[in-house]
Amino acid sequence: MFFEQLGGNLIQGVVLGAVYGMATMGLSLIFGVLKVVNVGHGAFIMVGAFVTLFLFSSLGISPIIAVPVAFMVGMGLGLIFYYTTIRKLIKAPELATLLATFSMGVLLEELVKLVFGSEFRGYNWEVGKIDLGITVLPMAKLYACAGSILIAVLLFLWFKKTRAGSAVRSVVEDSEGARVCGINVGGAYALSFSLGIGLTVASGVLLTMFIPVGINPYMGGGYTLKAFVIAVLGGLSSPYGAFFGGLVFGLIENGSYTLFAYIPGVEPFALTRFLSFVILLVILLIRPTGILSAK
Amino acid sequence: MKRSFAILVLFMFVFAGVSFAGAAPDKIVIGHPACLSGKYAKAGEQAVGGIKACVDWVNNFNGGVKIGGKKVPLEYKYYDCESKKEAVTSLIGRLITVDKVDVVFAPYSSGLTLRGAPVAESHQMLYMDHGGANNKIFRQGFRSIVQTIGPATSYHMGTLDMIHQIDPDAKKVALAYEDSEFAKMVMEGAKDHAKALGFQVVFERTYPKGVTDLTPLLSALKASKPDFVLGGGHFEDGQLFNRQMADLNINVNALSLIAAATLPAFYKALTTMAEGVMGPSHWEYGVKYSGEEAQATGLPWIGPSQEEFLELFKKATGEDMLPDYHAAEAGAQVLAYVLGAQGADSVDSKKVRDVLGELQFMSFYGGWDVDDSGMQVGHTMVDVQWQDGTRVIVWPEEAQTGKVCYPMPTFQEKVKGAKAVPK
Amino acid sequence: MKQLPKYLPLAPVFAAYVVMFLIAENMEGMWQLMSMLLFYCALGQAFNVFMGMTGYVDFGYVAFLGMGTYGMALSITRLVQYEFLGVWIIVIGFALAMVMSTLLSMAVGAVALRLRGAYFAIATIGVNEGFRFLIEGARIWNGSEGMIFTADLNTILGREAAAALCTYWADIMVLVIAALAASVTLFYMRTKVGYALTALREDEDAAKVMGINVTKFKIIAFITSASLAGLLGATAWALKTPYVFPPEVFEIHYTIEAIIIAMLGGAGTLLGPVVGGLVYGLSKYYLSIFLPGFQLLIFAPVILVIIVLFPEGIVGMLKARTKGTGVERFIV
Known part of the structure; x- marks a missing residue:
């Protein structure tokens, strides 16, 4: 009974964790390259959710197609925000960038609310389920999981195999050195920022495949906080670290519930949240480079 | 100095300008x-x-x-x-x-x-x-x-009364509410009333506000094999609750969610998955x-x-x-x-x-x-059920616009398009 | 008397507060607006003590207000049975609010102050959220149901006095806290603490090399800022809003508001939070009256423009403009 439930939850945790990981890669990429924490992260996820909803409900287009569309939308948003604000703030103190990214999030939320209203929406994409006995997995969740892994692999290849990718990598390692070597550092910043936003918006699509309801302009807040924990698990500045951080986080969140449920007089669900923030603090203290780093 | 004085005067004007409106x-x-x-x-x-x-x-x-x-x-x-x-x-x-x-x-x-x-x-x-x-x-x-x-304690009383009356075999109830002052109060009222009617509360848990995944909680709920489920809290978690019950194939005779389930957006978001789902409401069109x-x-x-x-x-x-x-x-x-x-x-x-x-x-x-403290006591809540995409008031009997569909169709049936229509 | 000129910059700050008080007291319908403005000024001023001087952005700052609220709430709800304590229950509440927010700040300080920049910001968010979920999950202090204690306040003080406390004296206390925070800010600026923290803000490593005990001064400012927040929570929230629900007292938006106020007015300046609080509070108030529902849509881009074009804030700009004139001494 106990192991059945734990097992079921862990399977769900892996599937969800992959999506969480993908949803954090953009955050880590932007921090890794620009040293900017995107506090408006969740709002960009929300944009992705609305892209999916709009394409599916109004035009009947499958959420799978929505992934590249959302990615392009995100790249565009990223470029706009980079050239209007972020570019001028790269050397500014944290205070400025934190507040700027937060304001971007609020701006997006209010714009989406103006266009779509504050209704809680959802869509119903029926593609079947698999019953594993100890738990049930809808195919949509599996597609989301597979999509996340695919995108992570593509990003990895992009970094390794393309010229633009290696330019970004060299900027991460040493921006001054890169400048000396003739790499267009400003361009690398712009590219990374819009790529990061693109990934985040695309992850919004995958997240709605996982949870296709409750879509509304203010849905992002919870995801921002989760993304922080996951990013820290993965070392904050590494997109792949974030991906594996997501897996670990999914496992912890789902697995620990079953354990906490045995403590009398508590609310186990809230405690799983508590645990995730404890982990955040512990990692920041003992190994701020993340649990997966070689050091 | 001059400048700050000017600012001061300006301030006075800003404030003074506001307080002119007189009462007609x-x-x-x-x-x-x-x-x-x-x-x-x-x-x-x-x-x-x-x-x-x-x-x-x-x-x-x-x-x-x-x-x-x-x-x-x-x-x-x-x-x-x-x-x-x-x-x-x-x-x-x-x-x-x-x-x-x-x-x-x-x-x-x-x-x-x-x-x-x-x-x-x-x-x-x-x-x-x-x-x-x-x-x-x-x-x-x-x-x-x-x-x-x-008052909050009265939200789920009608639902319990109804099931008590129409299904003498239903014994086990699961309660899963949002961890907020309001929903906790609803839960308290539901729990007391369920016990008074002789139901057995087999599951009683809350989930935090702003939750994005209820899977672990619902898996545990499934294992407690309830006859019917009462829960909810607000709008977004209600949709999530219903959706993930469907994802996990948790089939019960009745599911009643506070706040979310009676809104048109609920059915629009969930379509057939919301068939047969109920919710208490202070009022409903109809x-x-x-x-x-x-x-x-x-x-x-x-x-x-x-x-x-x-x-x-x-x-x-x-x-x-x-x-x-x-x-x-x-x-x-x-x-x-x-x-x-x-x-x-x-x-x-x-x-x-x-x-x-x-x-x-x-x-x-x-x-x-209202009673002496000002609390509302004269208003009875109604229970609404989604039947073929429309909201039907199924309880109390004197207000109902249709019979209740009980038990509601299973989620597997709903995927195939089954509608909740009363027999 | 030789000390006096040193503290001259407090004059415009206090003058602003006195003017606000006089307007509120004498002009019909201004009291509640002033109380909101004072809350924002006090919030900015208390936040500024640490953030403005060190450049560290504490994203979990609202947790200290939350602690203060709980301190007062616990004192009222748990001590109401001891009738002989009377109004001392409120005094104990303040003490408890201070103690609880200080304790939390010491715990957070020990952990998070080792981190810098973004890592510090994220760690403090973690503390805030984690603490809230601990209270809800472990059902500490009534968990998510929280406490509602107007009835208890009535029992302790009598109905009239309790009403006066909620709607009048609580606001006066906020005013006092705001003035206190301003005084502390200037005191720190004028003593070793301020010099050390300025060095730290410019270059933490260099300051360390120069032999400044960076950690000590950071912790002093951090705890001061936190205990001021505790007091503010105890008054502006617990006394003025006689209930406490965990999601509301750990609402991260209040931290953001504190940041906005400090940023608008000018981070690290004495006068900044007052100006920022007034500009922020007034513009929100009138937007909500004339354009209900569109405040945030208008506010967000305005803030973006301010960050990009005026990163020094309003007071920072004034400071640069008045350099070399007689006003210089007053704007710090």
Whole structure:
């Protein structure tokens, strides 16, 4: 009974964790390259959710197609925000960038609310389920999981195999050195920022495949906080670290519930949240480079 | 120095400019720090629409409020409190002292209602609550507060009564609510009532606000094999609850969720997955309260008929949408105030409050009666079920517009398009 | 008397508060607006003590207000049964609020102050959220149901006095806290603490090399800022809003508001939070009256423009403009 439930939850945790990981890669990429924490992260996820909803409900287009569309939308948003604000703030103190990214999030939320209203929406994409006995997995969740892994692999290849990718990598390692070597550092910043936003918006699509309801302009807040924990698990500045951080986080969140449920007089669900923030603090203290780093 | 002095003078002007509005003697003003943005925007929008609709009815169908032998028009003055407590008090302060309103309608939610109460109280201003359901509000000794929304503990009582009556075999109930002051209170009421009716509570858990994945909780719920499930908290978690019950193939005879399930958006988001799902509601379009029924029960009737309310609501919001219970209870509160003021033949808050304490009436919203503390006791909730994409009122029997579909179809059947139609 | 000129910059700050108080007291309908403005000024001023001087952005700052709220709430709800304590219950509440927020700040300080920049910001968010979920999950202090205590306040003080406390004296206390925070800010600026923290803000490593005990001064400022927040929570929230629900007292938006206020006025300046609080509070108030529902849509781009074009804030700009004139001494 106990192991059945734990097992079921862990399977769900892996599937969800992959999506969480993908949803954090953009955050880590932007921090890794620009040293900017995107506090408006969740709002960009929300944009992705609305892209999916709009394409599916109004035009009947499958959420799978929505992934590249959302990615392009995100790249565009990223470029706009980079050239209007972020570019001028790269050397500014944290205070400025934190507040700027937060304001971007609020701006997006209010714009989406103006266009779509504050209704809680959802869509119903029926593609079947698999019953594993100890738990049930809808195919949509599996597609989301597979999509996340695919995108992570593509990003990895992009970094390794393309010229633009290696330019970004060299900027991460040493921006001054890169400048000396003739790499267009400003361009690398712009590219990374819009790529990061693109990934985040695309992850919004995958997240709605996982949870296709409750879509509304203010849905992002919870995801921002989760993304922080996951990013820290993965070392904050590494997109792949974030991906594996997501897996670990999914496992912890789902697995620990079953354990906490045995403590009398508590609310186990809230405690799983508590645990995730404890982990955040512990990692920041003992190994701020993340649990997966070689050091 | 000169410059800072100039700034000072400028400040004085900014503030002085605001306090000019004088009170005209020939109107009655309702003040409202509405939640038009922020986390309660959805409910706030509805409430404003409902109030506007009923103010419209009072002025244009009823000729105004009868006071001192003449008909006085009602006016509605509202600001946006952003669902934030700092703004609630400052706006209520402004409504009372600058706009000289005659009554203040509370903002949405128990917290914000409580925040405004001391300010209204200190001005001896009548404070009417249409969005704060926490019973504890009425244990604080406030003198000028009157409630139109029903108390939280009563939300799931009707559902339990219904299942108790129609299915003697149903024994095991699972409770899973949001971890918030409101939902916890609903849960407390449901638990006590379930035990009183002889049900066995096999699962009792909460989930935190703002949750994005309920899988671990629902897996544990599934293992407890309940006959039916009561739960919920707010809008987004209600949709999530239903969706993930479907994802995990958790089939029960009945599922009733507070807040979310009765909204049109719920079915729009979930489509067939919402078939047969129920929810308690203070009011639903389709309830059968009318002048005739009021006569039969001996209560005075006031206000628009349901159809008239619908039309006025659409006119007020400028949108083709159905009013939900947030609109209806806010609208009914306008009617309660009108009766109170007419009964007192005055707009003096204390006199109106005294009349409201004794008042009983019926409107499109149903019965209205408050106890000594101001808590609503005269309004019964209805239970609504989604049947083939429409909301059918299935309980109580005297208000029902259709029979209940029980047990509801399984989620596997719903994927294939099964509709919840009563046998 | 020689000390006096040193503290001259407090004059415009206090003058602003006195003017606000006089307007509120004498002009019909201004009281509740002033109370909101004062809350924002006090919030900015208390936040500024640490953030302005060190450049560290504490995203979990609202947790200290939350602690203060709980301190007062616990004192009222748990001590109401001891009738002989009377109004001392409120005094004990303040003490408890201070102690609880200080304790939390010491715990957070020990952990998070080892981190810098973004890592510090994220760690403090973690503390805030984690603490809230601990209270809800482990059902500490009534868990998510929280406490509602108007009735208890009535029992302790009597109905009239309790009402006066909620709607008048609580606001006066906020005013006192704001003035206190301003005084502390200037005191720190004028003593070793301020010099050390300025060095730290410019270059933490260099300051360390120069032999400044960076950690000690950071912790002093951090605890001061936190205990001021505790007091503010105890008054502006617990006394003015006689309830406490965990999601509301740990609402991260208040931290953001504090940041906006400090940023608008000018981070690290004395006068900044007053100006920022007034500009922020007034513009929100009038937007909500004239354009209900569109405040945030207008506010967000305005803030973006301010960050990009005026990163020094209003007071920072004034400071640069008045350099060399007689006003210079007053704007710090």
